Amino acid sequence: MAPRYYTVSWEQLHRDGKALAWRLMDKGPDGGPWRGVVAITRGGLIPAAIVARELDCRIIESISVVTYDEEERGKPQVVKPAEAAGDGEGWLVLDDLVDTGTTAKVVRALMPKAHFATVYAKPAGKPLVDTFVTEVSQDTWILFPWDTEQQFVAPIAKTAKS
Ligand SMILES: O=P(O)(O)OC[C@H]1O[C@H](OP(=O)(O)OP(=O)(O)O)[C@H](O)[C@@H]1O
Ligand SMILES: O=c1[nH]c(=O)c2nc[nH]c2[nH]1
Numbered sequence: 339m340a341p342r343y344y345t346v347s348w349e350q351l352h353r354d355g356k357a358l359a360w361r362l363m364d365k366g367p368d369g370g371p372w373r374g375v376v377a378i379t380r381g382g383l384i385p386a387a388i389v390a391r392e393l394d395c396r397i398i399e400s401i402s403v404v405t406y407d408e409e410e411r412g413k414p415q416v417v418k419p420a421e422a423a424g425d426g427e428g429w430l431v432l433d434d435l436v437d438t439g440t441t442a443k444v445v446r447a448l449m450p451k452a453h454f455a456t457v458y459a460k461p462a463g464k465p466l467v468d469t470f471v472t473e474v475s476q477d478t479w480i481l482f483p484w485d486t487e488q489q490f491v492a493p494i495a496k497t498a499k500s
C-alpha cells in the first residue's frame with residue numbers, strides 16, 4: 339500500500355482537466371484541431387470528456403488496458419484496441435495519470451504518432467507523457483473521486499496519540 343494519498347475531488351478534477359485542455363489548445367496537428375481523442379479506459383474517460391468538451395472535439399475513441407487490480411500492478415493487457423486512431427497521427431491520447439509508465443509504454447507502442455497527455459504524473463512515468471498538469475511523488479497514491487466517498491473521520495485528539 340502506498341504510504342501517502344493525494345485525494346482529488348470532482349471539482350479539482352474538473353479544474354485540472356480544464357487546465358490540461360488549455361495546455362493542449364495549440365498542440366493539435368499543424369496547430370489545428372485534433373483528429374480525435376483516445377481515452378484510455380477506464381481512468382481516462384472522464385478527463386477525456388472534460389478535455390474533448392473544452393477543445394470542441396466530438397470524435398472519441400477508446401483503448402482498454404488493464405494494468406492494475408486495485409493497488410496491485412500486473413502484466414498490462416490490451417483488452418480493446420483503438421482501431422479508428424491507427425498509428426495515432428493527429429490524435430490526442432488521454433489518461434488520468436501516469437505512474438510507472440507501464441500503460442503509457444503499451445499505448446505508445448500501438449500509437450507511436452499520437453500526443454499523449456495525462457492530468458497527473460509521477461516521476462517514473464513523466465518521460466512518457468507529452469503534456470500533463472500536476473506532478474506528485476512516486477510514493478503517493480492518487481485517490482480519484484470515483485474510487486472514494488465522504489465518510490466520518492475521528493477527531494485528531496482521538497487518533498494522534500502515539
Ligand atoms: O503508469 P502505470 O503504472 O501503468 O499506471 C497508470 C495507469 O493505471 C491506472 O489504470 P488501471 O490499470 O488501474 O485501470 P483503470 O483505469 O481501468 O482503473 C491509471 O488509470 C493509468 O491508466
Ligand atoms: O487510482 C489510482 N491512483 C494511482 O496513484 C495509481 N497509480 C497507478 N494506478 C493508479 N490508480
Ligand SMILES: [Mg+2]
Nearest residue numbers: 379380381382
Ligand atoms: Mg487506467
